[in-house]
Amino acid sequence: MNARSTSATGRERERLEAARRGNDDAFRRLVEPHRKELHAHCYRMLGSVHDADDALQDALLRAWRGLAKFEGRSSIRSWLYKITTNSCLDLISRRPKRVLPIDHGPAADPGDDLGEPLIESVWVEPYPTEMLGVEEEGPYAPEARYELRESVELAFIVALQHLPATQRAVLILRDVLGFSAREAAETLETTVASVNGALRRARKAAAERLPGESQQVALRALGDDGLRRLVKGYIDAWEQGNVDAILAMLAEDATFTMPPLPTWYRGHDAIALFLTRFALRDQWRLVPARANGQLAFGCYAWDAETGSHTALSLDVLTLEGTRASEVTSFVTPYTRGPARERFAAEVFERLGLPDRLD
Numbered sequence: 001m002n003a004r005s006t007s008a009t010g011r012e013r014e015r016l017e018a019a020r021r022g023n024d025d026a027f028r029r030l031v032e033p034h035r036k037e038l039h040a041h042c043y044r045m046l047g048s049v050h051d052a053d054d055a056l057q058d059a060l061l062r063a064w065r066g067l068a069k070f071e072g073r074s075s076i077r078s079w080l081y082k083i084t085t086n087s088c089l090d091l092i093s094r095r096p097k098r099v100l101p102i103d104h105g106p107a108a109d110p111g112d113d114l115g116e117p118l119i120e121s122v123w124v125e126p127y128p129t130e131m132l133g134v135e136e137e138g139p140y141a142p143e144a145r146y147e148l149r150e151s152v153e154l155a156f157i158v159a160l161q162h163l164p165a166t167q168r169a170v171l172i173l174r175d176v177l178g179f180s181a182r183e184a185a186e187t188l189e190t191t192v193a194s195v196n197g198a199l200r201r202a203r204k205a206a207a208e209r210l211p212g213e214s215q216q217v218a219l220r221a222l223g224d225d226g227l228r229r230l231v232k233g234y235i236d237a238w239e240q241g242n243v244d245a246i247l248a249m250l251a252e253d254a255t256f257t258m259p260p261l262p263t264w265y266r267g268h269d270a271i272a273l274f275l276t277r278f279a280l281r282d283q284w285r286l287v288p289a290r291a292n293g294q295l296a297f298g299c300y301a302w303d304a305e306t307g308s309h310t311a312l313s314l315d316v317l318t319l320e321g322t323r324a325s326e327v328t329s330f331v332t333p334y335t336r337g338p339a340r341e342r343f344a345a346e347v348f349e350r351l352g353l354p355d356r357l358d
Helices: 010-020 024-046 049-065 076-092 154-161 165-176 181-188 192-209 215-239 243-248 268-277 338-348
Strands: 250-258 261-266 284-291 294-303 308-320 323-331
Touching: 010 024, 024 049, 024 076, 024 154, 024 165, 049 076, 076 165, 076 181, 154 165, 154 192, 154 308, 165 181, 165 192, 181 192, 215 243, 215 284, 215 294, 215 308, 243 250, 243 268, 250 268, 261 268, 284 308, 308 338
Parallel strands: 250 323
Antiparallel strands: 250 261, 284 294, 294 308, 308 323
C-alpha cells in the first residue's frame, strides 16, 4: 500500500474549499476515495455490516457539518478516520456486543430441536471481501501487523468485539491501519502513554482468542489447485446429500454454527445427526464466494412453490489444512417469503450472488 499523506493535498484543498461553499459534489469527491476503507473500519469496530452503514452515514454527516473546523493540518483521510472512529465509539455505547453462537452458549444436544432464532442484534455479520476495495494482498501501511483481508477474518472480528471499545479502536488504528501512537492519540483525543497502554492490553487479549494461523496463510498454503479441489469437494458433498462426504471435509472437532440460531454443534457425531435430521432434508445447490477474506459458499435450498433453489444460507469456512475447523452458516429464518427475500437482498446481493438458481 502507498504511504499515508500527513496533510491535505492541493487537490484536496481545492475540493475542501468548494465543499465549504456548499458544493455537495465537491464533498462527495473529497470523501469517495476513502469510503470503502472507512466502511471496513466501521465493520471492524462494530462487527455488523448494517451498523457499519449507520456509523459511516453518521460520520459523513458529521464531516459535512464540521468542514469549517477542519484546518488542513492533517490529511483528509486522517480527519475522516477520527470522525468515523468516534461515530463508531458512540454507537458501541448504545448497542450490545456482537458475538457468534459459540460465545453465546454451550454446544447443543444433537437430539434437541434447532430452536428459535434470536431476533436481537447480537450476532457478528458476514462481510463481503470485495467491499474492501483492494486487489493486492498486504497491509494498509508498513507499520501494520495485519493484512487487509486478515483484518476482516471472522476470528479477528470476534476477538475485536470482546475488547473494550477504546482498546478495540487502538488495536485497529495501530495494528491494522498502521497509525503511529501519536496519530492514534490525536484520533482518540488522549495521550500517547494511554494509547500504548491500551495497545499492550488489547494485543494480549486478542492473542488469547486468535488462532495460530490466519486464513490468508491457510489459503496460500492450499494453492490454486488445492483450493479448487476443496471447493469442488464441498459443493459435491452437499449437492449429493452425502453425510460421510461432508464430514470428510470437516476436522474431527469441527464446529457448525448457524446465526441467528443460537444452536451450534461440535464434532462429527453431533454434526452428522444435525445433517440427517435437518440440513439434508433439503436439496441443495452451492455457489463459491468470498466473505471475511475466507472461502464461502452461497447455499440455495429447493423451493417447490417457486420451482427454483432460493437463497437460504451463507457458509463461511475456517480452514485448517484441507479441512474446515469451523463452518459459520449465516442462515435466514426458516420461513417462506419476505424473510428469505430480505436475506438474499442484504447478504447475497452484497456478495454479488443471485437470490435464486433456476
